[in-house]
Amino acid sequence: MQLEIEIKFSLNGRMVQTKVPPTMTTLVMLRENFDLTGGKLACGEGECGACTVKIDDRTINSCLMFAVDCDGREVQTIEGLGGVAGLEIMQQAFVDHGAIQCGYCMPGMIMQARYVVDQNTDKSHQLSRDDIARGLEGNVCRCSGYTKVVDAVAAVILDEASA
Amino acid sequence: MSSIKMGKAIQTSPVFEKKTIIGQRVTKPDAPDKASGRTVYINDMVLPRMLFGKILHCDRVHAKIISIDTSAAKALAGVHAVLTGYDIPELKFGPTRDNRTLKAGKVRCIRDEVAAVAAESEQIAAEAIGLIKVEYEDLPPVFSPTEALKQGAPVVHEDHPDNRSLSYEFSHGDVAAAEVNSDIVIEHEFEVPYVTHCCMGPGCVIADFETNGKLTMYSQTQYPYNYKMDLAPAVGIHPGDIRVIQPPVGGAFGSKLDVYPFEPICALLSKAVGRPVKLTFSREEEFINSPTRQPAEFKIRSGVNKDGTLTFRSVDCLMNNGAYTSWGPTTPVIQMRTFTGHFRVPVVEYKGLAAYTNSVYAGSFRGYGNVQATFVTASVMDMLAEAVGMDPIAFRLKNAQKPGEVTPQGSKLDDCKLRECIEIAAEKTDFLKKYKLYAQDRVNAGRIKHGIGIATSIHNAGGAKIHKSDGCGSILKLDDYARATLITGASEIGQGIDAVLSQIVMEELGIPMSDITIVNNDTALGPWDVGVHASRTTFVTGNSALRAAKAARKQILRAAARQSNVSAEQMDLREGHVVQADNGVSIIKLDKLLRQMHFAEEPELVMVSEYYEPDSELEDKNHVGNLSATWAHGAYVAEVEVDTETGEVKVVKMTAVQDVGRVINRLGIEGQMEGGISVSLGYALSEQLQIKDGKVLNPNFRDYKVPTAPETPEIELHFVESDCKASPLGCKGIAELPAIIPAPAIANAVYNAIGVRFFAPPLTPEKVARALHDQVPDNTQ
Amino acid sequence: MINIENYHRPSSISEAVQLLQQGEATIVAGGTDLTPQIEAGARQFESTLINIQRVEEMRGISVTSGRYRIGGLTTVTDILESTTLAADIPVLVEAADHFASPQIRNAATLAGNLCNASPAGDMCIPLLLLDAQVELVSWIDESVSTRRLALCDFFIGPGKTVLQKNELLTAVEFKQPVAGFSASFQKSGPRPALEISTVAMGFAGVLEAGVLRGVRIAIGAVAPTPLRATATELVLEGRSLNESAIAQAVEAVQEEVKPIDDVRASAWYRTHLSGVYIRRALALFQGVTAHAA
Structure with missing residues (x-):
């Protein structure tokens, strides 16, 4: 009998409860226990960022983090970014700027892009294209060549600065 | 929309101006779901009663299978089937029928599949795989194609005792005579590495054998219709009994243009258990088992006269076939076109040979052989220019073909824009000024050296007729609400054909994008297409959709004309209305007209089907024929900084000039170009699947370095719009040249910076540092 | 399992x-x-x-x-x-x-x-x-x-x-x-991060009356463990920072590192980079301490 641990946490704004084996990763739990398949298992080693989700106020590779450590925390996945309200501004910018081709890496890329912009609380310093690129250094995309990804993030920064 | 008064009539009719969607920036219809995480990729799919498959790959490179013990695996709870090559008939498949699904007798490379399991979970399947015991007797291996061709070399396939796989020969003119008459002849050897696609979605397939013996494959394939033909012999059923469904995929880039053993193995597992079976590669499995780009060694001799006229080009290409034959060793078909037809070379000769070894095998990868050819030719062009004392621009312009020329292999360059591409690239980058300045700066002290380099190439841009037909079918129907469904053979793998086809339908039928549905993921529904490859999809499937849309339009206008005093020729379709073409005044709303047609005494549905075959030719046995309906050129300029101490090369800027015929979706074309450049950047500087003694040493993103955002250069794009006559849409295929040309432009720029020529990509920091350490740079230029 | x-x-x-x-x-x-x-x-x-x-x-x-x-x-x-x-x-x-x-x-x-x-x-x-x-x-x-x-x-x-x-x-x-302590970190590769070091080097020291004191050199990926290059430290300790000291440090560090050939780099390149980085570290140190003075 596989040992399972009961955990309770906030998932995309709703409290949830589930049982997980102590070795299960957060990614597997999200995909299998909650059908949240936006985050992908693309390398399983933290080298590609396709599984990026936000835990409390930090993004992490959910393929590396143990699911039990979600206990008591706030977990946000791509599905919870815009949610039923539709696309959040970062998601919409990725669509509008043509950043999405096959799209497999995009849930992770968009979560990280949102984090990079949110992390910069110093409004006197506007993130440059190089800053954005560095913020996305842990996210691999094989289709876009990153230019339109950075375009999209830069546009969101401009939009939010003028808002 | 505005209104004008119609003569004495009291009511006003809306008026619609003519607008065009072609050439605009159009977002992809599938992008919102992809951005929201809603899209269910094949890797995300779960079917009821589905089991999980896993393959035991051998840990040998060449060995006899003495025994396989599957008893412990079979006894494991949750295991439903364990198969080995001894449980199934010997069914050969592959382009030359030299591969089989599960191996029996012997294994020939590290990828070889010796057993497969279907179980209730991936964990159980993995555990079962670990319980299978295989006893081998090692055989002497051979890894290099040169060694493999020697007498007495270990034999990979007993029915090919000389280890020779595919070979190619083409010649035009007398090379020996041309050589004697050349002022300067240079000879060089190049070697290009194994690189791999790195699709973000790892290999995945779901096979579902029905009770009636029919097979449904949920597949990542890029060529669903011929996939049936290629898969059938491996499974032992009729191709007609296979249905292929293509869920969204995480990239393809040419890697899914063949049938690979894991797919029929999954089908055989499904047959064995009577349930759907899903088989997914881990990233490590993906690195080791998915096809690579074809590695090769080239010997190239080229001649030139003192005035800069090319005299001849002679190329020997030796390919490592690996243990089995996929599309890799067939890439000379495209590669040869560049060697023989890029620039005006009066005398050309090409020999290509693939030798079986115990290494992994290659498939097709964005650029199909031309990546390798262009690295070689573009490097040699710079060397020849230097040898005759010309700059790289003048030398290329001197030898660039003019519109209407035909290459020795019969590629018709009707609307050749090579010259324009080179001129624009040189002008936009201030090439010659920087080139001279950087070359002079080489002798000066300084850790960082700047360089600029150009490369050009040619590629098929109107499909490539490698099959009896290179066409595509389209079925277009409109419903009672003027909503259109285009059922097309075109495969969507992320490149954005859904948007392009929607634009074409919009343009002809005057309906909004949101009113168009593209259906293209099921061979039971879709009309035939040869597949998404060869930069052909916009060209071939776009022109097919255009035919269908034009046919539907004709039917609609004919019906409208029947109930109006305006003739069909004087009508247009705009914004959901049939209008008068001259003034845009609405005659009738389109949905209303469609309902009238539908519910008339003689009911009529708008439902058309068309097939488009590009005007191209199969090669004859001498490799002559106009393989593609049109050809396109590009000229790319790289600007680099080289750290002469660490050897690190940073690409600062890439300027791309390319003949695209006509821009259809500006956003899409930019995305394809930028993405292609990124792939080529990796080829130039960092990517190499390191294979030693047949084993893959770096099967992960840590050590196989695909470019990331911080390494991405500034990119400037210029589109030359030749309005291609061979294409009713005016467009050309565009998506491979960006993955082909940048790498040699970077290598040429590095030469400009440090005076060292590299004959084997990637130009890793170590390779550059080593070269600078070992040689005294040539500062004479 | x-x-x-x-x-x-x-x-x-x-x-x-x-x-x-x-x-x-x-x-x-x-x-x-x-x-x-x-x-x-x-x-x-x-x-x-x-x-x-x-x-x-x-x-x-x-x-x-x-x-x-x-x-x-x-x-x-x-x-x-x-x-x-x-x-x-x-x-x-x-x-x-x-x-x-x-x-x-x-x-x-x-x-x-x-x-x-x-x-x-x-x-x-x-x-x-x-x-x-x-x-x-x-x-x-x-x-x-x-x-x-x-x-x-x-x-x-x-x-x-x-x-x-x-x-x-x-x-x-x-x-x-201690006061005046100045340290630097260098890592190889064209990527700022997401890269396993081919070589990473840390250098620290203090400039006291024109001579180097408290020299510390640590190098990653050139030995079975992260390496304290103590022999090279000794070469520099108490020296004034001139070209001869730098040249000797380069030679010493290249002698002291014991890298291997692996999938990421050859021993030759790691040795070469160690020399490049010590030279750069010393130049950086010189720059910082000159500025401070």
Whole structure:
């Protein structure tokens, strides 16, 4: 009998409860226990960022983090970014700027892009294209060549600065 | 929309101006779901009663299978089937029928599949795989194609005792005579590495054998219709009994243009258990088992006269076939076109040979052989220019073909824009000024050296007729609400054909994008297409959709004309209305007209089907024929900084000039170009699947370095719009040249910076540092 | 496949080490190194897992009378964002900035990076410059027992440390560097981060009356463990920073490193880079100290 641990946490704004084996990763739990398949298992080693989700106020590779450590925390996945309200501004910018081709890496890329912009609380310093690129250094995309990804993030920064 | 008064009539009719969607920036219809995480990729799919498959790959490179013990695996709870090559008939498949699904007798490379399991979970399947015991007797291996061709070399396939796989020969003119008459002849050897696609979605397939013996494959394939033909012999059923469904995929880039053993193995597992079976590669499995780009060694001799006229080009290409034959060793078909037809070379000769070894095998990868050819030719062009004392621009312009020329292999360059591409690239980058300045700066002290380099190439841009037909079918129907469904053979793998086809339908039928549905993921529904490859999809499937849309339009206008005093020729379709073409005044709303047609005494549905075959030719046995309906050129300029101490090369800027015929979706074309450049950047500087003694040493993103955002250069794009006559849409295929040309432009720029020529990509920091350490740079230029 | 029989989530060091005392267990925290190692089959879970993520006393950065303490569970991001460290020990922040990717930095713990004992572990380098000590805690004779060890004595081989099976690395400590201390961190590769070092080099020292004092050189990925290049340090110690000293340092460091050929680089290139980096480190040092003077 596989040992399972009961955990309770906030998932995309709703409290949830589930049982997980102590070795299960957060990614597997999200995909299998909650059908949240936006985050992908693309390398399983933290080298590609396709599984990026936000835990409390930090993004992490959910393929590396143990699911039990979600206990008591706030977990946000791509599905919870815009949610039923539709696309959040970062998601919409990725669509509008043509950043999405096959799209497999995009849930992770968009979560990280949102984090990079949110992390910069110093409004006197506007993130440059190089800053954005560095913020996305842990996210691999094989289709876009990153230019339109950075375009999209830069546009969101401009939009939010003028808002 | 505005209104004008119609003569004495009291009511006003809306008026619609003519607008065009072609050439605009159009977002992809599938992008919102992809951005929201809603899209269910094949890797995300779960079917009821589905089991999980896993393959035991051998840990040998060449060995006899003495025994396989599957008893412990079979006894494991949750295991439903364990198969080995001894449980199934010997069914050969592959382009030359030299591969089989599960191996029996012997294994020939590290990828070889010796057993497969279907179980209730991936964990159980993995555990079962670990319980299978295989006893081998090692055989002497051979890894290099040169060694493999020697007498007495270990034999990979007993029915090919000389280890020779595919070979190619083409010649035009007398090379020996041309050589004697050349002022300067240079000879060089190049070697290009194994690189791999790195699709973000790892290999995945779901096979579902029905009770009636029919097979449904949920597949990542890029060529669903011929996939049936290629898969059938491996499974032992009729191709007609296979249905292929293509869920969204995480990239393809040419890697899914063949049938690979894991797919029929999954089908055989499904047959064995009577349930759907899903088989997914881990990233490590993906690195080791998915096809690579074809590695090769080239010997190239080229001649030139003192005035800069090319005299001849002679190329020997030796390919490592690996243990089995996929599309890799067939890439000379495209590669040869560049060697023989890029620039005006009066005398050309090409020999290509693939030798079986115990290494992994290659498939097709964005650029199909031309990546390798262009690295070689573009490097040699710079060397020849230097040898005759010309700059790289003048030398290329001197030898660039003019519109209407035909290459020795019969590629018709009707609307050749090579010259324009080179001129624009040189002008936009201030090439010659920087080139001279950087070359002079080489002798000066300084850790960082700047360089600029150009490369050009040619590629098929109107499909490539490698099959009896290179066409595509389209079925277009409109419903009672003027909503259109285009059922097309075109495969969507992320490149954005859904948007392009929607634009074409919009343009002809005057309906909004949101009113168009593209259906293209099921061979039971879709009309035939040869597949998404060869930069052909916009060209071939776009022109097919255009035919269908034009046919539907004709039917609609004919019906409208029947109930109006305006003739069909004087009508247009705009914004959901049939209008008068001259003034845009609405005659009738389109949905209303469609309902009238539908519910008339003689009911009529708008439902058309068309097939488009590009005007191209199969090669004859001498490799002559106009393989593609049109050809396109590009000229790319790289600007680099080289750290002469660490050897690190940073690409600062890439300027791309390319003949695209006509821009259809500006956003899409930019995305394809930028993405292609990124792939080529990796080829130039960092990517190499390191294979030693047949084993893959770096099967992960840590050590196989695909470019990331911080390494991405500034990119400037210029589109030359030749309005291609061979294409009713005016467009050309565009998506491979960006993955082909940048790498040699970077290598040429590095030469400009440090005076060292590299004959084997990637130009890793170590390779550059080593070269600078070992040689005294040539500062004479 | 290992069946996990016991799973513990201690909330204090004392509780954690008592659990460790009960027998073999795998300690889990950020998971950034452990998960891929398990996945690759390079490591296996013990049947008892001790997840230490809730041991709050192992988190955080503090300074007490000139002594810095970084809890073992402090993440690399915590170090990167620490205003205290940015002001006082910028070399640590610099190394953190070159560490993996933002997502990994957000999860990876300092103790994890040290205990993983990769010869290329980026965080070891600045800590070696600082003569850091690791605090190792165990449960002996019914009480918490603590020993401190110089970090340079902690590593014994690739993936191997002197950490005993009943011990937990709870914190890293180091003294406030002396006045005038200047340190640098360099890492190879065209990427700022997401790159396992081919070579990483830390250099530190003080310029006293025109001569180098307290020279520390630490190099990653050139030996079985992160290397303190003590022979090269000696070459430079007490020297004035002129071309002859630099040339001798280059020669010494290239002699002292013992790299291997692997999939990432050859021994030749690692040796070559060591020479390049020591020269650059000294130039940087010269620049900073000249500016300060």
